[in-house]
Amino acid sequence: MSIPISTKRLAAAMLAVSAAVLGVWAAAFPLSFHNDFPLPGRHWVSALGPYNEHLTRDVGGLFLALLVLSVWALRRPTPSALRVTGGAWTVFTAQHFLWHAFHLGVFPVADRIGNVVALAAMLLLAVLLLLPDRRPAALPAARVSGVA
Numbered sequence: 001m002s003i004p005i006s007t008k009r010l011a012a013a014m015l016a017v018s019a020a021v022l023g024v025w026a027a028a029f030p031l032s033f034h035n036d037f038p039l040p041g042r043h044w045v046s047a048l049g050p051y052n053e054h055l056t057r058d059v060g061g062l063f064l065a066l067l068v069l070s071v072w073a074l075r076r077p078t079p080s081a082l083r084v085t086g087g088a089w090t091v092f093t094a095q096h097f098l099w100h101a102f103h104l105g106v107f108p109v110a111d112r113i114g115n116v117v118a119l120a121a122m123l124l125l126a127v128l129l130l131l132p133d134r135r136p137a138a139l140p141a142a143r144v145s146g147v148a
Contacts, residue, residue: 002131002132002133002134003128003131003133003134004133004134005077005079005082008077008128008129008133009077009082011125011126011128011129012070012074012077012082012129013074014125015066015070015085015089015122015125015126016067016071016074018063018122019063019064019066019070020063020064022059022060023060023062023064023067024060024064025037025060026056026057026059026060026063027057027060027061027063030051030053030056030057030060031051031053031056033056033059033060034046034051034056038114038118042114044107044114044115047106047107048103048106062092066088066089066092069084069085070085072085073129079133082129082133083129083130085129086126086127086128086129087129087130089122089125089129090123090126090127090130093119093122093123093126094123094126096119097119097120097123100115100116100119101116104116
């Protein structure tokens with residue numbers, strides 16, 4: 001299976017947006033992130049333990065670092081840049097997904113589903129960046145040489 005660069009750029013853009021939102025929220029407003037993520041009334045972080053400002057700000061920094069990498073890959077979408085970005089996101093999102101998958105018992109059913117869907121989507125976008133690239137079809141030789 002090969003993936004067009006345009007699809008990979010879209011995946012990197014989606015990851016960048018999520019990194020920007022999560023990174024700024026957790027780094028700049030850690031108590032709000034702890035109490036209100038992903039939306040007010042849905043307590044995905046606070047249900048898992050007591051507030052830790054240091055840890056929450058560090059998570060924000062992690063997402064901001066992934067944002068920098070994702071934006072760089074978007075601006076210079078070479079196969080290697082997209083793969084390195086996918087690798088970094090995959091390392092983080094795979095362990096993040098697995099940890100949460102084994103700790104869903106504290107959530108109501110709707111939040112269990114939301115957790116799995118949100119985390120799986122991020123993991124799938126990351127893995128998509130690791131797949132081989134589909135190169136654009138080459139132009140016929142006559143068109144390349146200028147002969148019509």
